[in-house]
Amino acid sequence: ENRRQANACTEIWFNELRLSELDEKSGWAALGRVDIKLADLGTLYVSGGTRSIGFGLLEQRVNERSRENYDQFDIATNLELGKLLPQKAGVSIPVYAGVSKVVSTPEYDPYDLDIKLKDKLNAAPSAQKDSIRDDAVDVRTITTVNFTNVKKNNTTGKVQKPWSIENIDLSYSYYKEEQHNPLIESNKVTRHRAGLGYNYVATPKYWEPLKRTIKTQSNWLSLVRDLNINYLPSLLGFRADVNRQFGSFRPRSVGTPKGFIPETYDKYFTFDRYYNLRWDLTRSLNVDYTAVNKSWIDEDSGRLDKGEKARMWDNFAKGGRTILYQQNANISYTLPTAKIPLLDWTNIRLGYVGTFDWLGAS
Structure with missing residues (x-):
């Protein structure tokens, strides 16, 4: 009996869970x-x-x-x-x-x-x-x-010159990946890679100015008669690689408007140069030189507006900020004792190796 003037209300829930059999619906x-x-x-x-x-x-x-x-x-x-x-x-x-x-x-x-x-x-x-x-x-x-x-x-069959095209x-390579799923609202990665290479390779051709002047075959004059010089490098190489990546990631925010969680970014812009030189100046004097310059193109964080892009490309035009530089030089010289009759049984070779490494702060 409800002796109060206010109404009384009761709510009762009945939950039932049944398991009859496994779902054997087939697929293809x-x-x-x-x-x-x-x-x-x-x-x-x-x-x-x-x-x-x-x-x-x-x-x-x-x-x-x-x-x-x-x-x-x-x-x-x-x-x-x-x-x-x-x-x-x-x-x-x-x-x-x-x-x-x-x-x-x-x-x-x-x-x-x-x-x-x-x-x-x-x-x-x-x-x-x-x-x-x-x-x-x-x-x-x-x-x-x-x-x-x-x-x-x-296609001409002619010997290539240093200035030959x-x-x-x-x-050049382009890569783009896009993904979204119940946990990821947006995941985008774009990569650009461009490379310019120059590679000249030639067989050494030695100029011997006194070979025709000195007619005698005397071994005592071979040191002078065989004087030679090579006026072109045997190998001349250069390569520039540019790598650019821009990635943006935003997890999905459940129960909140899209875009509620800010994006995070993963990006880099590098400019690397490689140099190679081999020059057989004479048959006895050889020079090898290699160098590597790795640079970082500085840019502002996040997505770039028009002014920030202009600053980025200005940094690129300047070659970027060097973060690593390495060079190696190897010079070797064989003494011409083999052309002197009394010393033709000897072989004396001199060499010099020099390296330089520089690492910039991050």
Whole structure:
């Protein structure tokens, strides 16, 4: 009996959990690949695969079967674009390009683990369906483009000179990766790498000005008669590599607006130079020199605005800030005692090795 004037209210909940049998719903999977030969231009590769919910291997148990729809698509090509130019041009342009995409769609919503994703999408307003799907699926896309050792080949058969364009090669690579899933709102990485190389290699040609002047074959005059000099280096090389990466990462904030958690960045910009010189000045005097200069292009943190980009490229034009410099010099000289009759049984070689290392503060 309720003797008070206020109403009394009672609420009772009954929860029931039943387990009748395992879900033995089957799934399916498929793989496909096509290789297309594009005459002498190159090859095109296309492949794909899919796996549905419930698919599993013969040795897998029922509870080990796939609980997601998995789709994968890849397309790649290797081309020699130099084939599009006249053969007499002798230009080589090797290209590799590829795109890979993987999409994984779970059976159950990752935030409401007892609700199937399709049921949640059916019950959601139309304006929210795309957002719910975007939060639930795991998508990863990779794009790659490479130009490797682009150069002009020697088609004339003539000996290359130090100024020949055939001594130059170019390379460039581009890599971009994008990913988002229930834990990651956005993960993007972009890498650029460019290289310029110069490499001149020649067989030493020695000039002997007195060989025709002194006709006698006397061994006592061979020291003078065989005087020689090589006016071109045997090897002259230079390479510049530029590496640029910009990555941004933002974890997914559950229950808060998108973009609530700030982005973090992973980026670097380097400019490295390599130098090589080998010069056989005479048959007896040889010089070897190598040097490495590694530089860092300073830039502001985070995403750059127009003014900050201008400062960054100004630092690049100046060669960057050197953080490592190394050089090695090796000079060797063989005394001409073998050309003196009384000392022709001797072989005396002198050498000098010098190194220099410099490491900058970070």
